[in-house]
Amino acid sequence: MTSTAGVPPVSTDDTTAAKPRGRKLTGYWLILPGAVWLLLFFVIPFYSLVASSLFDPKGSVLTGYEMTWHVGNYVDAFNQYKGQLGRSLLYAGLATLTCLVVGYVLAYAIAFKAGRWKNLMLVLVIAPFFTSFLLRTLSWKLILADDGWVVGVAQAIHLTDVLNIIGLTTTDDRLLATPFAVIAGLTYNFLPFMVLPLYASLEKVDIRLIEAAGDLYASPMRGFFKVTFPLSLPGVVAGTLLTFIPAAGDYVNAQLLGSTNTKMIGNSIQSLFTTQGDYATAGALSVILMVIIVAAVMAYVRTAGTEELV
Structure with missing residues (x-):
């Protein structure tokens, strides 16, 4: 037998201490670019x-x-611009609701009914992003022009009368320069932000669960509200947030498609910063809008209660 008496043990304290320290520094180096980005462009x-x-x-x-x-x-x-602030939240809410209804139908069709045309339909959804936001909005001035066929059809079926009753158009049967035009522009421009999260959520729904609801004698409508819609709630929450937040601060649609009576808070902030040079009021309005949106988002996410987003 070989005796090991008198041989000092090899200490591994330095090596074991160096590895954790090195790993910690590696983590900090990895988050440094993101931290610098947030510092420069957010903080x-x-x-x-x-x-x-x-x-x-x-x-x-x-x-x-x-x-x-x-x-x-x-x-x-707030006292001076509370009208534009409330109008912005109303227009953004109506546009978000319209995007949810239209976008859910489209996302459902792509996820469950498109078949081999699924990729093509997804490309068509994001195709407007290849065109300038400004050009897409200007195109709606041609679509809703007073002598266009859209206004003619709306007048023929008395749609303008209905819109006038609920306050979305004026009394002269116009669609352009009305709240309807602004909401239509917001809906069109932000619809892809609703469709893509909804599609991603619906794509993960196990079709066997929907079939099981039918096997348990649930009607298609009942099966949708009991199975499909609850499972797609993460997409609903994400889509509504991605639509409502930029729509509330948008000013391009109200500037090009609206009138002086449809100005949103974004128009006021833009004018105060660039034209009037009233930085104090413009900054205060921006902070107020930010606080309102953050509070509304937190309350909405907490109420929705989706585990993937909370």
Whole structure:
């Protein structure tokens, strides 16, 4: 037998301590690009926005602004532009609801009925993204023109009368420069943001569960609301968020398709920043809109209760 007495044991403390330390540093290096990106394009702009909302309201672009922590800017901005703020949330909500109804039917057809045409239909859904957002919106001015066939058909079937009763058009049977035109533009431009999450969610639904509902004598409608729709809720929540959030802050559709009576909060913010040079009010409006949307999103996600999003 070989004796090991007197041989000092080899210490592995240094090597075992070095590995965890190296792994921790590797993790920090991996998240560094993302952290720098968030710092440059989120934290710093957000700080600048909040700072501008607290400027002295008596300042101007010519005389300059001073940081006076004037919290009253928020109260003044809300009281002055609460009409545009409420209109923005209403238009965004109606556009989101319309996108949900139309987008769900389209996503359901692609997921369960398209067959070998599925990929082609998905390409057609995202095809508008290959065209400028501005050009897509301008095209609706031609579609809803007063002498166009769309207005003619709407007048013939008295659709304009119905829209006028519910306040979406004016009394002269026009579709352009009305709330209907703005909501139609928002719906068209943001519809793909609703369809794609819905399709991704419906694609994961096991068709055997729907067949089992039929085997248990559930009608197609009852099987849809008891099986298909609950399983697609993550897509519904994601789609509505991706549609409502940008629609609430949009100003292009209201600028090109609406009138002075359909201005949204995005139009006011854009005008205050670029034309009037009222940075204090513009910053306050931006923060107010952001807080409202964040609060609404948190309440909505909590109410929806989907585990994949909470």
